[in-house]
Amino acid sequence: MTAYDRAPAFLTIDVGAVVANWRLIRDRVGPGCEAAAVVKADCYGLGAERIVPGLAAAGCRTFFVATIDEGIAIRKVLPREVTVAILGGPLPGAAADLAEHALTPVLNSLDQIGLWAGYAAATGSRLKAALHLDTGMSRLGLDAPAVAMLAADPALLNGIDPILVMSHMACADETGHPKNRQQLTAFQTLSGQLGLPARRSLGASSTIFLGPDYHFDLVRPGAVLYGLNPTPDQANPMAAVVALHARILQVRDVDSPMTVGYGATHSVRGKGRVAVAALGYADGVFRSLGNSGFGVIEGERVPVVGRISMDLTTFDVSALAPEQARPGALIEIIGPHQAADDLAAQGGTIGYEVLTALGRRYLRTYQGEVV
Amino acid sequence: MTAYDRAPAFLTIDVGAVVANWRLIRDRVGPGCEAAAVVKADCYGLGAERIVPGLAAAGCRTFFVATIDEGIAIRKVLPREVTVAILGGPLPGAAADLAEHALTPVLNSLDQIGLWAGYAAATGSRLKAALHLDTGMSRLGLDAPAVAMLAADPALLNGIDPILVMSHMACADETGHPKNRQQLTAFQTLSGQLGLPARRSLGASSTIFLGPDYHFDLVRPGAVLYGLNPTPDQANPMAAVVALHARILQVRDVDSPMTVGYGATHSVRGKGRVAVAALGYADGVFRSLGNSGFGVIEGERVPVVGRISMDLTTFDVSALAPEQARPGALIEIIGPHQAADDLAAQGGTIGYEVLTALGRRYLRTYQGEVV
Numbered sequence: 231m232t233a234y235d236r237a238p239a240f241l242t243i244d245v246g247a248v249v250a251n252w253r254l255i256r257d258r259v260g261p262g263c264e265a266a267a268v269v270k271a272d273c274y275g276l277g278a279e280r281i282v283p284g285l286a287a288a289g290c291r292t293f294f295v296a297t298i299d300e301g302i303a304i305r306k307v308l309p310r311e312v313t314v315a316i317l318g319g320p321l322p323g324a325a326a327d328l329a330e331h332a333l334t335p336v337l338n339s340l341d342q343i344g345l346w347a348g349y350a351a352a353t354g355s356r357l358k359a360a361l362h363l364d365t366g367m368s369r370l371g372l373d374a375p376a377v378a379m380l381a382a383d384p385a386l387l388n389g390i391d392p393i394l395v396m397s398h399m400a401c402a403d404e405t406g407h408p409k410n411r412q413q414l415t416a417f418q419t420l421s422g423q424l425g426l427p428a429r430r431s432l433g434a435s436s437t438i439f440l441g442p443d444y445h446f447d448l449v450r451p452g453a454v455l456y457g458l459n460p461t462p463d464q465a466n467p468m469a470a471v472v473a474l475h476a477r478i479l480q481v482r483d484v485d486s487p488m489t490v491g492y493g494a495t496h497s498v499r500g501k502g503r504v505a506v507a508a509l510g511y512a513d514g515v516f517r518s519l520g521n522s523g524f525g526v527i528e529g530e531r532v533p534v535v536g537r538i539s540m541d542l543t544t545f546d547v548s549a550l551a552p553e554q555a556r557p558g559a560l561i562e563i564i565g566p567h568q569a570a571d572d573l574a575a576q577g578g579t580i581g582y583e584v585l586t587a588l589g590r591r592y593l594r595t596y597q598g599e600v601v
Numbered sequence: 602m603t604a605y606d607r608a609p610a611f612l613t614i615d616v617g618a619v620v621a622n623w624r625l626i627r628d629r630v631g632p633g634c635e636a637a638a639v640v641k642a643d644c645y646g647l648g649a650e651r652i653v654p655g656l657a658a659a660g661c662r663t664f665f666v667a668t669i670d671e672g673i674a675i676r677k678v679l680p681r682e683v684t685v686a687i688l689g690g691p692l693p694g695a696a697a698d699l700a701e702h703a704l705t706p707v708l709n710s711l712d713q714i715g716l717w718a719g720y721a722a723a724t725g726s727r728l729k730a731a732l733h734l735d736t737g738m739s740r741l742g743l744d745a746p747a748v749a750m751l752a753a754d755p756a757l758l759n760g761i762d763p764i765l766v767m768s769h770m771a772c773a774d775e776t777g778h779p780k781n782r783q784q785l786t787a788f789q790t791l792s793g794q795l796g797l798p799a800r801r802s803l804g805a806s807s808t809i810f811l812g813p814d815y816h817f818d819l820v821r822p823g824a825v826l827y828g829l830n831p832t833p834d835q836a837n838p839m840a841a842v843v844a845l846h847a848r849i850l851q852v853r854d855v856d857s858p859m860t861v862g863y864g865a866t867h868s869v870r871g872k873g874r875v876a877v878a879a880l881g882y883a884d885g886v887f888r889s890l891g892n893s894g895f896g897v898i899e900g901e902r903v904p905v906v907g908r909i910s911m912d913l914t915t916f917d918v919s920a921l922a923p924e925q926a927r928p929g930a931l932i933e934i935i936g937p938h939q940a941a942d943d944l945a946a947q948g949g950t951i952g953y954e955v956l957t958a959l960g961r962r963y964l965r966t967y968q969g970e971v972v
Contacts, residue, residue: 236669236695271883271911272961296912297879297962298607317912318850318879322929324607339851341928368861368869369877369913370851400865409865479689480710480741490739494771494780498739506740508668508689512642512957517950518889540642540953541667541689542740557712558693579888582911586883587958590643591668 237593238508239476240560243276245284246598247469248455252285254468255438255451263445266292268434268452270300270317275586276456276472280596283307285455287600294336294450298324301333315360315394319370325349329357334393336360338370340379343386350389360394361428365416366409367400374420381423392428394448395421402436402444403462410440436460458581459571466569472585474564474592476507476525478557481547490544491536496521498535502548505532505555510541514587515563518577519543525561526568528554532561608964609879610847611931614647616655617969618840619826623656625839626809626822634816637663639805639823641671641688646885646957647827647843651967654678656826658971665707665821669695672704684764686731690741696720700728705764707731709741711750714757721760731765732799736787737780738771745791752794763799765819766792773807773815774833781811807831810838829952830942837940843956845935845963847878847896849928852918861915862907867892869906873919876903876926881912885958886934889948890914896932897939899925903932 256265273281292313319342320335337343350357364371397417401407429447435454459466482504490496520537532545547555571581627636638661644652663684672685690713691706721728735742768788772778800818806825830837853875861867891908903916918926942952
């Protein structure tokens with residue numbers, strides 16, 4: 231018997247499609263702008279160790295992760311001259327880890343600049359860093375007063391080679407949002423005040439699609455690499471990366487009134503059939519999909535009925551022939567008929583959260599890897 | 602530098618508390634009833650390899666998991682005479698895996714009975730199994746017509762030793778729900794019709810607290826082992842198992858109007874401070890907690906402001922002194938002041954989903970293990 235025979239559900243990840251998506255972005259921004267890759271959160275849950283080598287082989291030379299541990303993990307599959315930037319920046323006491331693994335911190339505050347400059351001074355070394363300016367996210371980044379202090383006192387950066395000045399957009403998925411242009415202007419102003427000999431970067435996935443004004447010297451595609459739609463009000467220009475299918479464990483014929491699942495939230499009145507599939511919220515199929523999500527069997531949508539259980543999900547398959555919905559058959563959860571973005575909309579969230587929530591019990595298969 | 606120095610967030614799991622919770626259930630059901638343990642979904646996300654040995658050392662002799670792979674994983678840390686039951690049952694082609702690892706399938710349908718009996722016949726062996734009767738979940742399990750067929754034709758079980766007849770409750774967390782007694786009656790009726798020389802089991806966590814009528818010969822505590830409240834309308838009788846804390850990466854002083862996070866969904870008007878903590882929805886802090894969840898710093902609740910990001914969450918810390926909310930300090934997400942059930946309520950879900958969603962980037966520490 232193989233792992234396939236006993237697997238309850240199957241996650242297929244097309245590394246070739248990730249690489250194709252990266253190339254599409256690279257070609258879109260043109261030769262004057264570098265296409266980096268955002269591979270944090272284990273490539274949005276899809277597996278950094280399998281995907282990052284493919285992107286590197288395609289020519290990607292700058293990778294962004296969130297944490298130092300993520301940086302250490304991908305450094306193992308990347309040559310040392312490739313830039314690995316840590317978006318969370320240095321933590322007190324972790325500067326030596328950053329240096330040892332040739333990781334480039336993104337410095338988000340004067341505190342973090344002080345930590346990194348202090349480590350440079352203590353070790354007598356010059357250290358690369360990116361500087362992150364906050365232009366309207368109010369999350370990580372130097373705000374206007376901090377930028378003014380830095381501009382007035384360049385010695386704060388002693389020992390640091392700033393290789394990138396960056397910011398991040400709050401509303402780039404809404405093309406007409408006034409905040410987009412406000413943040414663009416703020417980025418131009420603040421980065422101009424600093425006047426550092428560093429490249430500039432503003433654009434993550436959706437921002438790239440706002441047009442060339444937003445590209446600057448380097449773009450940071452993330453969600454688009456994994457097939458999510460950067461322009462929710464238009465067709466998705468990206469190739470699909472993820473497919474998720476679950477086995478049907480049992481099909482129940484109903485001919486008397488009954489309720490389905492926890493809390494008895496769904497009632498079956500007429501004749502029908504309910505299929506039980508072998509995945510649930512422990513696999514990342516959110517409880518919010520109860521009585522609102524869909525699966526697909528042979529191209530036909532089948533609605534989720536009842537609440538999502540930890541390991542099981544129930545679908546109304548009454549509209550299908552018995553031979554279509556039978557034990558052992560597969561239900562598409564994400565695939566050609568239903569994108570991760572679609573599933574997200576059914577559950578009241580975004581495709582990003584669908585991907586990062588994908589569980590550990592799937593039989594994972596990678597396609598299109600570099601060999 | 603250690604993993605502690607660079608960790609963005611910390612998950613602490615008290616194996617001793619899990620064992621204490623199991624003992625509390627064991628003592629509650631008394632000597633005439635066996636307390637098993639439900640350890641599926643990797644012990645609800647908390648780590649089966651670390652927890653299962655503690656339960657076995659305390660005397661637990663029956664474990665339930667969802668999938669065959671989960672059974673194979675815990676068999677590695679359990680002696681062969683301990684029962685490991687697979688709730689999903691046998692999949693076509695996986696019977697040999699079950700037998701090889703001494704796993705006991707839960708047979709949920711006549712199809713699954715046929716698979717297991719067929720494997721017994723093909724190998725000339727007698728095989729243990731549990732039988733699952735559906736009494737109102739309409740999920741997995743033999744329905745009344747299937748039970749009647751089985752009662753009429755005991756040869757269907759040739760080669761099978763049924764060691765347990767079980768069912769599962771739909772509304773046990775609502776003490777007064779009429780479905781509880783209906784399912785109890787149905788279970789008595791259907792198991793009586795079968796008349797097998799097997800022990801009987803109806804109760805998972807909340808069901809156990811419905812009283813001794815629901816205990817039968819074996820109970821299957823799951824959520825309660827991990828500290829979730831089986832009686833949501835009453836105080837939680839279980840010991841806390843999980844603590845989750847995240848580091849503050851940056852604290853921003855605000856003195857002009859601004860918006861926080863993606864979509865600009867939160868506006869700060871007066872003076873204040875916003876802390877950015879190093880965890881997000883990729884770590885299982887659901888997006889549904891945006892503008893609705895809380896953290897705790899030194900016993901003070903601090904509200905989540907703005908949307909949850911993939912790797913970051915922003916809190917309004919204006920009510921605290923600057924030295925309380927500073928970079929490097931910890932925010933409690935789950936802990937003494939805020940249970941997993943509380944976080945779940947803030948995000949519109951249940952504690953079960955909070956636990957199973959806990960991410961992989963935490964520095965995990967286990968306390969109270971058997972040594």
